[in-house]
Each structure stands twice: as C-alpha cells, then as structure tokens.
Amino acid sequence: MSCKLLPIAVAAVLLAGCNTVDARTGSVDRQFGEAVAWNKAVQTINPDPVVTADAAPVGSDGAKAAAASQRYRTDKVKQVERIGTSSGGAASGSGPQ
Secondary structure, eight states: OHHHHHHHHHHHHHHHTTOOBOTTTOSBOTTTTHHHHHHHHHTOOOSSOOOOSSSOOTTOOHHHHHHHHHHHHTTOOOOOOOOOSOOSSOOTTOOOO
16 A cells, blocks of 8 residues: 555655745745746737837838839849858868868
C-alpha cells in the first residue's frame, strides 16, 4: 500500500513548486503572469496610430504604388540594384591560401 502512496506524495511535492500563493500573506503573487502580460503588450500593434498630416506612413505613396503595379502587370519590373556592404580588405572567397 505504501508503494501506491509514494507517487502521490512525490507529485504533491513537485506541484508545491508551482504554487503562486505567497506563504507569508496568503495572497496570489503580484508578479504572477507578468511575463505573459509583457509579451502580449510587446507583440500588439497599435490599431489606432497617431500620424500627423505631414508624416505619412511608410509605403503610402499612391503614385509609386500604382507605377509599381503597372510595371508588374506589363512584366517590366525594375531590376534590383546590387550594392556591396564591405569596403577594402579581403573580398569574399579570397582568404589566405
């Protein structure tokens, strides 16, 4: 019979570590759920951003968007300009030999 109670006792001890009640005051820990609340706040996009009349949001130029759509439809898309990110020194693939 004591072999059946051992797993229950072990489970009770392990679950005591998950307790969020402060033993001194008897109330729920004030920091409980803080990480979830923080993560939710950081990942939430502001649904009503304040944008002044002079500062249009990025990508809101209608004429450029229409021209890009027209180039896409006529298969005359601008080629991507390649630029280098390093200056001087060894070029990629030219290490010591």
